[in-house]
Amino acid sequence: MIEDIELETLINDIYEYYGFDFGSYSRASLKRRVNRIYQLEGFKNFYEFLSKVRYDPEYYKNMIDEITVNVTEMFRDPAFYKAVRNEILPQLAPKPFIRLWHAGCSSGEEVYSMAIMLKEAGLLHKSIIYATDINSKVLETAKKGIFPLRMMKEYSENYRDSGGQEDFSKYYIANYGIAKFNEELAEKMVFSQHNLVSDNSFNEFDFILCRNVLIYFDNDLQKRVINLFDESLSILGFLALGTKETIKYSISTTKYKQLEKEKIWRKIK
Amino acid sequence: MAEDKINPKCKVVIVGGSAGSLNALMQILPELYVLNAFALVIVLHRRGTDDMTLEELIKIKTEVPVKIIEDKEPLVPGFLYVAPSNYHLLFEKGETMSLDTSEKVNYSRPSIDVSFESAAEIYGDSLVAILLSGSNADGTEGLKTIQNAGGIIIVQDPQSADMPFMPNNAIRHTTPDFILNTDEILKFIISVNS
Known part of the structure; x- marks a missing residue:
């Protein structure tokens, strides 16, 4: 699992580079989703992941789509x-x-x-x-x-x-x-x-x-x-x-x- | 039973189970009258549609006050909480719980692994986890995480479980602190923090 400080760094970077604010998202779920993407891509370390997010807007965009939960169904409940x-x-x-x-x-x-x-x-x-x-x-x-x-x-x-x-x-x-x-x-x-x-x-x-x-x-x-x-x-x-x-x-x-x-x-x- | 290993500063006892686990709980809960300064959280695989019945059933069976979990529910010692159907149950800093509707894990939502891993992250060595009967591999990874974080892990004795697959899977892939039948699990819960 990624560290709390790593997640906070990512949140800050996303805000600084793209203006999107995850600062008020519930941490437990956000951390799980970020961790999933991080593990999936096989980055060497968190810094490598951070710089990918910073300098590759296309990657950033896909990451946001992955982080946000999109599970739904018709006539749910x-x-x-x-x-x-x-x-x-x-x-x-x-x-x-x-x-x-x-x-x-x-x-x-x-x-x-x-x-x-x-x-x-x-x-x-x-x-x-x-x-x-x-x-x-x-x-x-x-x-x-x-x-x-x-x-x-x-x-x-x-x-x-x-x-x-x-x-x-x-x-x-x-x-x-x-x-x-x-x-x-x-x-x-x-x-x-x-x-x-x-x-x-x-x-x-x-x-x-x-x-x-x-x-x-x-x-x-x-x-x-x-x-x-x-x-x-x-x-x-x-x-x-x-x-x-x-x-x-x-x-x-x-x-x-x-x-x-x-x-x-x-x-x- | 090595009573000395019982954690004296336990904040949360979390119980996971699937097929057959309700049976085990129905033997344990009626004998449980008060919790010694910890919260008891129950995460069971359940049908998506049986909205309130599990909570209602549990309420009838125990003297311990049962709280229905809503988003950002504070986790208070002395209360019993039941994970709602169709949501993953997560733990936040500041003693609250949050919910998540993301993809099923191990074909399950709530997933036991998801709740166990999240609880380990927040409660570390003040956590006790108990994995009950089931016919699914959910829970094993979560137990590993809890043990690595310093928590105590208990698996229901497969011989006392209606569906031994889940406890067996956990025993095969982890080193449980205790393997207990339902009677011993009850005694353990009563002795926590005492």
Whole structure:
């Protein structure tokens, strides 16, 4: 395992050379991911690794893509999607226009899940989903809406567990090991790069989803991001986090009312 | 049993297990009433979907207060913690835990190796690790790391395990401080820090 001081040097170098700030990332996970890359490439010593990062921007870029966790799935935590389907969407339905922001959308599986639910609720035509991530590579995948075909069995089970009643396979075309999702679903998606560490609010939303992103941040950065969401959320808008994430260490909970069991909060003032 | 090797400054006892380990825990936990100034952390392989049932089951079976782990949960002596399904459980400086959804390790999330290695890094020689029954090789690498960092490693006696593969694999590739059956594991946990 790399030493703490080595990790801190890398964090400083990345900030100095590229302006990206990992200083507020949770150390345990970051260290594991950096260590993995370091071991993988067979560097002679940490200094060699550091100079590669400093002087090879292409290598740096790939490294960032490797460090950031991009594990996701469609209808991840079906109970969460069921709550969105049954309790959140009906409350958004009367609005003339519905703005959603999926922050840290990774390769887009959850964005397509949301589009499917909006479609089934008859709301997709009047919705717009902003989907952002810091990783440009995963956004390219997300834009294409192409996911591995071998995952579809699990995804269709998740879909059913979330209350979906259609034949899931109608949403994609299977071809040579890939599933290409219908373009109609992507029509209301806008993908762009956005860094929660340093970028600001860019719009006002009715529903913000940021699932399993805050776990990689320390408490200070979590506060910053929750406040960014707060600024970006309309009154009576909804904020959804991952199943083990909470806003309670970050913002006055009198401003928000939590939906019974799920990690969904409504901004009440 | 070499009682003198029991660490007097133990902060965390971490238990890893897979198939058959719940059975072992169900024999140990009902006899456990209070923890002597250390936290007990349980990392079991579990189905991704059985969200709360493991915590609920454990709660019913022990007098020790059980805490549900959320991100950045403080690790407090006297409490029992259960790693949530579908996340790796990691340990941070400043006595908190964090979660990670990165790739499965040894086909598992939570992976025992990941939690053991992370705990070793933070707790070094104030850590005791116990590896229970299972039919997977997870845990062995983590035990090595814990031992190298000065912690005590215990493996369930394969003869007392429903699935002996995991303990056997650990015994083959490490030098456990103790190889104990469930009854002896219970006695050990009770004697920690006493």
